[in-house]
Amino acid sequence: MEPLARVEALLGSRPGKVIAVHLNYPSRAAQRGRTPDQPSYFLKPSTSLSPSGESIERPYGCELLAFEGEIALIIGTRARRVHPDAAWAAVESVTAGNDFGVYDLRWADKGSNVRSKGGDGFTPIGPALIPADQVDPRALRVRTWVNDELVQEDTTADLLFPFEQLIADLSQLMTLEPGDVILTGTPAGSTVVQPADVVEVEVDTEGWSTGRLVTPVVAGAVPFASYGAGPVADDAQRAEAWGSAEAAGVSAPLPLVEGSPTPLIEGSRSDRLETSTEDVVPITTGTLSPELRAKLASVGTATLSAQLRKRGLNTVSIDGVTPTKPGQHMIGLARTLRFIPAREDLSQQFGAGFTAQKRAFDSLNAGDVLVVEARGERGTGTVGDLLALRAQVRGAAGIVTDGGVRDFAVVSELDIPVFHAGAHPAVLGRRHVPWETDVTVACGGTAVQPGDVIVGDADGVIVIPPSLVEEVVDDAIEQERQERFIGQQIEAGASVDGLYPMNQDWLAKYREWTP
Incomplete structure (x- = not known):
């Protein structure tokens, strides 16, 4: 041979x-x-x-x-x-x-x-x-x-x-x-x-x-x-x-999503193709360290908004949404879901079974915040009690939708924060078709990308680009420290003239006050 x-x-x-x-x-x-x-x-x-x-x-x-x-x-x-x-x-x-x-x-x-x-x-x-x-x-x-x-x-x-x-x-x-x-x-x-x-x-x-x-x-x-x-x-x-x-x-991990050759980060409709699933994986957008999460929890969205504005970012609030119950605070990394307007043929094709909506909720990880683009349409529900419960069980940090919430009383009793545009009894298909997940979406008038840092409290919901979050939160902590000092001086009878914002004299006193 x-x-x-x-x-x-x-x-x-x-x-x-x-x-x-x-x-x-x-x-x-x-x-x-x-x-x-x-x-x-x-x-x-x-x-x-x-x-x-x-x-x-x-x-x-x-x-x-x-x-x-x-x-x-x-x-x-x-x-x-x-x-x-x-x-x-x-x-x-x-x-x-x-x-x-x-x-x-x-x-x-x-x-x-x-x-x-x-x-x-x-x-x-x-x-x-x-x-x-x-x-x-x-x-x-x-x-x-x-x-x-x-x-x-x-x-x-x-x-x-x-x-x-x-x-x-x-x-x-x-x-x-x-x-x-x-x-x-x-x-x-x-x-x-x-x-x-x-x-x-x-x-x-x-x-x-x-x-x-x-x-x-x-x-x-x-x-x-x-x-x-x-x-x-x-x-x-x-x-x-x-x-x-x-x-x-x-x-043991949860079952992988079948029916898609791609991860659940989607830039197209490929999550609905009937092809191989060899490379389907749960999506991970990263994690917030406990230290960073604690820093974010220590400041309000109003202060974070002010710091973002100083950096030229004015359209970073998700407007028109409120929490299901007072006192809710939300910190996490964005995952996204987009609906398109209902159309009968598309609703029939993509509105039943294991839809993009269900896949989005089923793939959430601990610390994720699901941000839903519903085009500000409040005339139907975009999340109900069962999907909200699924997000809570998965360890998600919150849900934000500029659309409606069904089963409002039950959702309000859950621990997971849900920021929404209003309650509505109708099902999703009345106005929406679930379309795609983990793409850039428009929610409440601002753009949200997977991995953005989402913070919500009584003042609203803020979107922070991950590349800026460290400096923004550090400066926000300093801003709130200064505001505490200013508040103490006002309580003691000081005029706001020269104090808010602080002139050089007051800044010197602030530096002496700062521990």
């Missing part, structure tokens, strides 16, 4: 496309708890390819780098609209692959996997290329080792989507060209690896082997800059990355 070709020549010519399949092994589908009816895919950049022996860097600040041992197909001839019966002839060779991903970055991808799986070296392949015409595509085996311990082993005998189907399906829409790489899915057993671990993958069949594809893991040393999305990890992502909540050492 001739010595097998090695992958270095292929990598030197820079393949044009790297296409990866989401779910293909029954063992992995069982682990994920879903079995797709048809294959779905994502693209990886060709710069993610690397040879055996080259290390992969776990990005600085990330904890959830996971491997996925796979069989990689190398296209040898141009293929467009090929039938499954002729598809295998388009494959030149078979090799081992590893579809590495960083779960800490999935939240920023909207299902594309660009950041989570597109890093340099995130797709090692090799080392040897097995001629495709010498093997049976249904008789291949893939195995993965971590530090010499076997962690994955499966065969292609009962794939959800045979390799011929994948090639035929992809060629319906795109031309497969020589050198293109198709990653064909991973079996159960994928989990998290750490710096200093070594991951090895081998593909073999009777008489043939790729040899072991070796990838050492190293720690990254360069932090992400502030001009791009950084890593965010929560228990749901830990459970996904490790393979189970038990393996991750966390409590």
